[in-house]
Amino acid sequence: MMKFLSKLNRMDRRIVFLLVTVVILIPLLLNIQSRLYVDKATHDLFNRIDAIQPGGQPILISFDYDPQVAPELDPMAVAVLRHCFAKGIKVIGMGLQPQGDAIGEAIISRISKEYNKKSGTDYCYFGYRPGGYIVMLYIGENVKKALPQDYYGVSYDSLPMMKGIHNYDDIPLVLSLAGSTWPNTWIMFAGTRYKASIADGCTAVMAPEYYPFLQTGQLVGQMAGMKGAAEYEQLIVDAGYTKSKDIASKAMSAISYSHILIILLIVMGNIGYFVTRRMENK
Amino acid sequence: MSGNPWIWLAALLSLAIFSFLYKDNPTYKFAEHLFTGLTVGYMVVLTWNTYAIPYIVIPLQEHRWLIFIPIAVGMLYFTKFIPKLSYLMLIPIAISLGFGSGLGIPLYVEADLFKQIQGTMINTSMLKNIWDPYNGLVVGILILIGTICTISYFFFSREHKGALKISASTGIWFVMIGFGASFGYTVMARMSLLIGRMQFLFTDWIHLIK
Amino acid sequence: MKRNVPLAIVFVLGVFFVVQFFIPSHPSQVAYNTMLEWDMALLVFATVIALDSLIRHHTQKIMRRQGQWGYSAVYLSAALLMALAGFIGGTTDTSFYMKLFQYAMSPMQTSMFAILAFYMASAAYRAFRARTAEATLLLISAFIVMLGLIPLGATIWGGMPRLSEWLMQVPNMASKRGITFGIGLGAVATSLKIILGIERNWLGGA
Numbered sequence: 058m059m060k061f062l063s064k065l066n067r068m069d070r071r072i073v074f075l076l077v078t079v080v081i082l083i084p085l086l087l088n089i090q091s092r093l094y095v096d097k098a099t100h101d102l103f104n105r106i107d108a109i110q111p112g113g114q115p116i117l118i119s120f121d122y123d124p125q126v127a128p129e130l131d132p133m134a135v136a137v138l139r140h141c142f143a144k145g146i147k148v149i150g151m152g153l154q155p156q157g158d159a160i161g162e163a164i165i166s167r168i169s170k171e172y173n174k175k176s177g178t179d180y181c182y183f184g185y186r187p188g189g190y191i192v193m194l195y196i197g198e199n200v201k202k203a204l205p206q207d208y209y210g211v212s213y214d215s216l217p218m219m220k221g222i223h224n225y226d227d228i229p230l231v232l233s234l235a236g237s238t239w240p241n242t243w244i245m246f247a248g249t250r251y252k253a254s255i256a257d258g259c260t261a262v263m264a265p266e267y268y269p270f271l272q273t274g275q276l277v278g279q280m281a282g283m284k285g286a287a288e289y290e291q292l293i294v295d296a297g298y299t300k301s302k303d304i305a306s307k308a309m310s311a312i313s314y315s316h317i318l319i320i321l322l323i324v325m326g327n328i329g330y331f332v333t334r335r336m337e338n339k
Numbered sequence: 340m341s342g343n344p345w346i347w348l349a350a351l352l353s354l355a356i357f358s359f360l361y362k363d364n365p366t367y368k369f370a371e372h373l374f375t376g377l378t379v380g381y382m383v384v385l386t387w388n389t390y391a392i393p394y395i396v397i398p399l400q401e402h403r404w405l406i407f408i409p410i411a412v413g414m415l416y417f418t419k420f421i422p423k424l425s426y427l428m429l430i431p432i433a434i435s436l437g438f439g440s441g442l443g444i445p446l447y448v449e450a451d452l453f454k455q456i457q458g459t460m461i462n463t464s465m466l467k468n469i470w471d472p473y474n475g476l477v478v479g480i481l482i483l484i485g486t487i488c489t490i491s492y493f494f495f496s497r498e499h500k501g502a503l504k505i506s507a508s509t510g511i512w513f514v515m516i517g518f519g520a521s522f523g524y525t526v527m528a529r530m531s532l533l534i535g536r537m538q539f540l541f542t543d544w545i546h547l548i549k
Numbered sequence: 550m551k552r553n554v555p556l557a558i559v560f561v562l563g564v565f566f567v568v569q570f571f572i573p574s575h576p577s578q579v580a581y582n583t584m585l586e587w588d589m590a591l592l593v594f595a596t597v598i599a600l601d602s603l604i605r606h607h608t609q610k611i612m613r614r615q616g617q618w619g620y621s622a623v624y625l626s627a628a629l630l631m632a633l634a635g636f637i638g639g640t641t642d643t644s645f646y647m648k649l650f651q652y653a654m655s656p657m658q659t660s661m662f663a664i665l666a667f668y669m670a671s672a673a674y675r676a677f678r679a680r681t682a683e684a685t686l687l688l689i690s691a692f693i694v695m696l697g698l699i700p701l702g703a704t705i706w707g708g709m710p711r712l713s714e715w716l717m718q719v720p721n722m723a724s725k726r727g728i729t730f731g732i733g734l735g736a737v738a739t740s741l742k743i744i745l746g747i748e749r750n751w752l753g754g755a
């Protein structure tokens with residue numbers, strides 16, 4: 058028995074790879090879904106967006122991410138856009154990451170078609186804006202200077218939705234969907250200097266770093282990783298804005314079993330290690 | 340299976356990258372260099388369309404001649420190719436560095452220091468419900484102790500002896516909880532990315548997942 | 550002279566824009582807006598220099614037939630293909646440029662990050678050992694958070710999600726705040742060192 062336990066930490070890594078593949082694939086094939094406990098941070102973000110007047114001031118969604126983190130952040134973008142379009146909230150889309158340019162456009166144009174929303178009147182997508190914090194500072198001074206024309210080449214003055222939008226005072230919420238530290242930059246340059254309300258949708262890796270900012274109110278809400286996206290999907294279904302959950306909710310079952318696998322692997326590794334050490338000490 | 344050749348291209352390139360799991364191989368290396376080359380080409384086009392045209396070409400077309408100042412300064416970058424004059428390349432670097440550093444100081448101080456100090460302070464609202472697990476007085480004191488002890492753990496200008504040793508030792512406990520929480524979220528993050536790839540391969544390419 | 554002029558520029562601009570933050574007057578705003586625009590124009594030239602370095606490195610490798618030069622040829626061909634696709638075919642949704650981005654670049658980029666999941670599982674299995682009390686605390690905290698994030702965690706114990714949320718909002722937040730202070734102080738110190746000319750690594754060999 059001791060000999061068997063001592064071998065628990067010597068499994069070939071290809072078997073570990075195979076186990077990971079199996080625990081992810083099977084739940085996806087079986088399409089298991091369950092209800093989630095929704096975090097306060099996600100609730101706060103949902104409530105903040107829900108409080109915006111339909112047809113009034115727009116929210117700004119910044120697609121500050123690259124394709125490598127799209128599996129976590131695309132579902133967030135889709136869920137928030139569905140919420141906004143279903144409620145009639147206008148949306149300004151842009152991005153600070155070069156490769157987020159095409160990602161943002163693909164998502165906004167797909168979701169807008171579902172709700173029959175028109176570019177220029179219900180939403181405006183400006184694509185990638187180079188310069189990072191410089192763009193944030195420009196928006197604080199004069200939005201037209203930061204976003205002179207939209208992704209499709211239409212000039213700012215020809216976009217009916219942008220009339221009356223001058224700076225952050227006319228934008229009730231900035232939502233940064235980011236795979237890196239862009240929310241920190243938004244907090245520093247837009248939140249601190251211009252008192253803009255900032256929320257973020259971040260990868261799960263970055264989520265723990267933003268809790269100090271949630272506590273001080275520098276971030277008004279947050280979606281953390283794929284779970285955050287699944288929580289938001291659940292909230293918009295519960296509120297009646299959509300009928301069914303989407304990709305993130307379907308993926309949560311695979312995440313559940315993968316977490317259990319990781320915990321079991323760590324426990325097995327530790328049992329094997331301590332038993333081996335005990336046998337060596339004897 | 341999908342009949343779209345572009346989906347097949349995406350799937351085969353994904354599998355080429357995944358082949359690294361077995362071992363480093365020519366297929367993976369080919370895909371890796373293909374990816375980095377495509378990225379460079381993508382950035383060239385993007386830089387032209389989103390930097391050069393709105394901030395150089397359009398001002399010139401609109402006869403805003405002051406733009407010649409940053410153009411002249413930017414051209415100093417090319418002195419890199421003239422060894423005797425290559426020191427002039429430091430001027431545009433100095434401008435960007437000075438501007439960025441000066442701009443950042445007040446913002447770092449307010450966002451990362453003042454606001455965080457404000458958030459750590461015990462305030463009167465905490466007295467209303469002392470035992471509230473999120474906003475109560477007990478939790479407020481715990482956060483205060485945790486923050487100060489964590490900072491003291493990373494203070495290396497003095498040897499960790501006496502009171503500093505006690506606070507640093509307490510700080511490490513909080514740091515370990517923080518790192519454990521970060522690891523938990525990192526697991527979810529990495530698995531999410533793999534699930535995304537699996538969803539593509541088994542939904543869009545091989546129509547196995549509905 | 551070669552070093553003093555750039556150092557003086559950094560000092561003057563650095564101090565100016567620290568002070569400018571506190572001066573809301575019109576001339577101050579004009580200076581600030583102008584500098585913002587000019588900084589964007591400078592970025593174009595910096596990108597050209599970066600591009601030159603990359604092309605030069607790989608071209609030399611091909612010309613000298615250095616080790617694995619074939620991959621450098623793949624690299625340069627791909628860069629040229631993508632650039633030509635963008636400049637000639639445009640960058641609209643249906644363009645060849647966008648198709649290459651969506652079906653070649655993006656899948657490879659996502660896959661590179663996806664394989665991290667396998668290596669993370671393998672590393673956790675091989676390296677995570679509860680050798681000390683601190684390491685044990687780290688593992689317990691990780692287990693609580695991992696179980697709290699998933700529906701199965703609530704099935705195991707109903708209070709798991711709330712415990713996980715409390716762990717994130719209180720002890721984790723305290724430690725991350727301490728680290729944020731350190732980062733903020735470090736950033737301010739580095740910026741001051743650059744402005745005052747104490748930090749001179751960016752001058753290189755000049």
